[in-house]
Amino acid sequence: MTATTETTSFAVNPERSVDLLRFATAGSVDDGKSTLIGRLLYDSKTIFEDQLESVEQVSKDRGNDYTDLALLTDGLRAEREQGITIDVAYRYFATPKRKFIIADTPGHIQYTRNMVTGASTADVALILVDARKGVLEQSRRHTFLATLLGVPHIVVCVNKMDLVDYSEDVFEQIRTEFTEFASRLRVPDLTFIPVSALVGDNVVNRSDNMSWFDGSPLLSHLERLHVASDRNLMDVRFPVQYVVRPQSHDARDYRGYAGTVASGVMKPGDKVLALPSGLETTIAAIDTADGPVSEAFPPMSVTVRLADEIDISRGDMICRPNNTPAALQDIDAQVCWMDETAPLVKGKKYAIKHTTRWARAMVKEINYRVDVNSLHRDEEATEIRLNEIGRIQLRVTQPLFVDPYRQNRQTGAFILVDESTNRTVAAGMVGGLPHSA
Amino acid sequence: MTAHVLSQLRSLEAESIHIFREVVAEMQRPCLLFSGGKDSIVMLHIAAKAFAPARIPFPIMHVDTGLNFQTVLDCRDRWVERLGVQLVVASVQDAIDRGLVREEPNGSRNRIQTPVLLEAVEKNGFDAAFGGGRRDEEKARAKERVFSFRDDFGQWDPKNQRPEIWNLYNGRVHQGESIRVFPLSNWTELDIWSYIEAENIDIPDLYLAREREVVARGGMLYEVNEFTPLREGESAETKSVRYRTVGDANLTAAVESTASTLREIVEETAAVRLTERGATRGDDRVSEAAMEDRKREGYF
Ligand SMILES: Nc1nc2c(ncn2[C@@H]2O[C@H](COP(=O)(O)OP(=O)(O)OP(=O)(O)O)[C@@H](O)[C@H]2O)c(=O)[nH]1
Numbered sequence: 255m256t257a258t259t260e261t262t263s264f265a266v267n268p269e270r271s272v273d274l275l276r277f278a279t280a281g282s283v284d285d286g287k288s289t290l291i292g293r294l295l296y297d298s299k300t301i302f303e304d305q306l307e308s309v310e311q312v313s314k315d316r317g318n319d320y321t322d323l324a325l326l327t328d329g330l331r332a333e334r335e336q337g338i339t340i341d342v343a344y345r346y347f348a349t350p351k352r353k354f355i356i357a358d359t360p361g362h363i364q365y366t367r368n369m370v371t372g373a374s375t376a377d378v379a380l381i382l383v384d385a386r387k388g389v390l391e392q393s394r395r396h397t398f399l400a401t402l403l404g405v406p407h408i409v410v411c412v413n414k415m416d417l418v419d420y421s422e423d424v425f426e427q428i429r430t431e432f433t434e435f436a437s438r439l440r441v442p443d444l445t446f447i448p449v450s451a452l453v454g455d456n457v458v459n460r461s462d463n464m465s466w467f468d469g470s471p472l473l474s475h476l477e478r479l480h481v482a483s484d485r486n487l488m489d490v491r492f493p494v495q496y497v498v499r500p501q502s503h504d505a506r507d508y509r510g511y512a513g514t515v516a517s518g519v520m521k522p523g524d525k526v527l528a529l530p531s532g533l534e535t536t537i538a539a540i541d542t543a544d545g546p547v548s549e550a551f552p553p554m555s556v557t558v559r560l561a562d563e564i565d566i567s568r569g570d571m572i573c574r575p576n577n578t579p580a581a582l583q584d585i586d587a588q589v590c591w592m593d594e595t596a597p598l599v600k601g602k603k604y605a606i607k608h609t610t611r612w613a614r615a616m617v618k619e620i621n622y623r624v625d626v627n628s629l630h631r632d633e634e635a636t637e638i639r640l641n642e643i644g645r646i647q648l649r650v651t652q653p654l655f656v657d658p659y660r661q662n663r664q665t666g667a668f669i670l671v672d673e674s675t676n677r678t679v680a681a682g683m684v685g686g687l688p689h690s691a
Numbered sequence: 692m693t694a695h696v697l698s699q700l701r702s703l704e705a706e707s708i709h710i711f712r713e714v715v716a717e718m719q720r721p722c723l724l725f726s727g728g729k730d731s732i733v734m735l736h737i738a739a740k741a742f743a744p745a746r747i748p749f750p751i752m753h754v755d756t757g758l759n760f761q762t763v764l765d766c767r768d769r770w771v772e773r774l775g776v777q778l779v780v781a782s783v784q785d786a787i788d789r790g791l792v793r794e795e796p797n798g799s800r801n802r803i804q805t806p807v808l809l810e811a812v813e814k815n816g817f818d819a820a821f822g823g824g825r826r827d828e829e830k831a832r833a834k835e836r837v838f839s840f841r842d843d844f845g846q847w848d849p850k851n852q853r854p855e856i857w858n859l860y861n862g863r864v865h866q867g868e869s870i871r872v873f874p875l876s877n878w879t880e881l882d883i884w885s886y887i888e889a890e891n892i893d894i895p896d897l898y899l900a901r902e903r904e905v906v907a908r909g910g911m912l913y914e915v916n917e918f919t920p921l922r923e924g925e926s927a928e929t930k931s932v933r934y935r936t937v938g939d940a941n942l943t944a945a946v947e948s949t950a951s952t953l954r955e956i957v958e959e960t961a962a963v964r965l966t967e968r969g970a971t972r973g974d975d976r977v978s979e980a981a982m983e984d985r986k987r988e989g990y991f
């Protein structure tokens with residue numbers, strides 16, 4: 255919500271293309287992530303007066319001589335007491351150009367899995383680096399995770415520039431070091447901005463203290479970032495979520511397959527193929543509660559009717575006959591381990607959820623564990639512990655319809671769930687497929 | 692549309708529909724917690740869309756504090772009738788009479804709703820309950836997952852939440868445990884109003900500004916009615932006011948406003964400078980962490 259009346263023009267019409275940009279903060283403890291988000295909200299006049307009064311009061315009670323803007327997102331009692339972020343906070347703001355969903359994630363290594371939660375759906379990762387400390391292990395870990403999660407845009411905010419006399423040299427050194435590290439990763443789009451979250455340089459307003467910097471302040475960069483082309487509109491993938499079969503008299507013959515378009519564009523009349531049956535038919539109609547639509551694309555939630563009665567249920571996948579995902583029971587994947595109680599080990603079985611399908615999976619092999627600092631692969635590794643990343647081979651009880659994660663963030667992703675505790679223990683990303691690897 | 696870009700409101704709607712379908716497909720017995728306020732109405736409206744042309748395949752539950760505005764109850768009943776959903780009412784008054792909970796000295800039934808809610812969830816065997824909470828409402832809500840795990844006491848543990856990655860929600864629970872699900876997590880108050888306007892959704896008329904008899908108390912304006920009668924020495928005045936939230940009739944304050952149409956409410960919402968809870972809820976002002984504490988105990 256913003257204070258400017260300009261915002262109302264787009265709030266009126268739900269079809270008007272004000273799009274949604276999701277971004278997540280990342281970086282080491284105390285690099286200033288939460289402060290930066292607070293500053294962004296404050297300088298874009300998105301903070302409500304009662305919220306501001308409350309953080310001013312708390313700051314004063316603690317004897318701070320400035321208002322601690324991190325308190326705007328650090329909402330849990332334990333976070334406020336310790337001055338750190340423990341779990342993701344979601345914040346929202348809009349400018350006349352865009353609506354933003356912010357995930358402010360913790361820098362503390364113990365809470366890395368919460369960073370993964372925040373970054374998994376992000377279009378942009380804002381990696382903060384403390385200008386005094388440079389690129390730390392946790393900056394590298396988070397950058398590596400962001401690229402592993404396929405976040406298409408990375409913005410490195412070199413923060414606390416006020417503490418290094420706004421030095422261009424410091425900024426350039428960090429830029430060089432970071433670029434060197436990033437060149438070994440898959441980073442499609444990398445930008446650097448020198449900021450001071452505390453003072454407000456280059457966050458919403460251009461800084462007078464760094465005339466040597468000719469790039470945009472953070473907010474204008476985020477407003478202009480082109481994200482539409484990051485989505486996969488090529489490969490039709492429609493995981494069936496739910497079969498709609500009304501019990502009422504007038505709609506008794508209705509049978510629709512409800513789901514969210516994972517990728518591609520679907521139209522009535524399109525020839526489609528259903529997995530696992532392999533049967534082909536055509537799309538008779540694409541329904542929504544507001545009537546049929548002429549096409550469906552991500553992330554629309556629709557209900558598809560087919561020309562022929564074929565047996566389809568939840569967990570099945572609708573795609574095009576000449577463009578199908580691989581149906582695999584042996585999966586090669588990278589995993590980020592999230593369970594503090596037990597490591598991932600060879601031979602252990604888990605529940606696996608991929609799109610709308612649950613199955614069971616066994617760890618057949620651990621290929622290697624990645625050292626996030628050096629990106630070195632330890633092939634002797636026999637387990638993957640909390641917050642570690644590794645490459646593994648899984649055997650699944652039934653075929654999953656997968657694409658490589660790099661091509662498809664929806665059909666390339668899965669989670670592992672511990673069958674006794676029901677906790678989500680891993681985020682998994684399908685690697686290259688056997689024939690292409 | 693032609694560029695295959697979905698507007699932000701339609702993206703939010705699509706996400707909410709996805710969440711509803713996921714829960715219905717995976718959980719044994721979900722229900723929707725319906726308060727009669729704007730968020731639960733929007734939630735119900737989207738639930739209807741998610742399963743159309745079939746009916747909503749779960750009951751809705753109203754935890755009735757006995758302190759409802761009549762127009763809110765009327766609106767609730769219109770929705771039940773229109774959608775043909777089953778309504779379960781859990782009565783706080785009844786729970787007081789049975790001795791399950793005790794009336795609090797300040798007259799707020801906000802906190803004592805929790806045991807009533809938990810009892811009803813258990814009695815009906817609900818393993819998932821949809822709530823209309825939004826993360827922009829309050830700093831503890833901003834931290835909560837879409838699928839929020841509750842132990843067998845209905846409690847939330849904010850320091851130990853399940854990772855929630857992509858849209859691969861994990862609703863697995865053991866017997867007695869449950870999840871709260873928040874399909875509107877990513878909506879803001881402005882989104883809600885823009886959507887109500889765009890979809891022309893039926894809401895209680897309390898939300899629209901009218902001249903009402905009000906009394907000022909502790910910096911807030913309360914309508915003079917059976918729940919908040921004038922006290923000794925107070926005097927009423929007539930003001931154009933509306934409600935931004937509807938909680939208990941005895942504790943929900945109105946705000947001064949002339950926004951009497953949905954369009955005007957959208958415009959006003961885009962310009963307001965106070966959160967809806969800060970502006971209207973006597974019950975949330977109690978302490979810095981009031982909401983976190985209530986949520987730990989099993990509150991909505
Ligand atoms: N001088 C100066 N101090 C800053 C700046 N940004 C943040 N700080 C201070 O750095 C400390 C840590 O800031 P936070 O925003 O809590 O850091 P964080 O990255 O969110 O930390 P975690 O979430 O716990 O990982 C606070 O004392 C901030 O006031 C800055 O630009 N300049």
Ligand SMILES: [Mg+2]
Nearest residue numbers: 287288338339
């Ligand atoms: Mg933080």
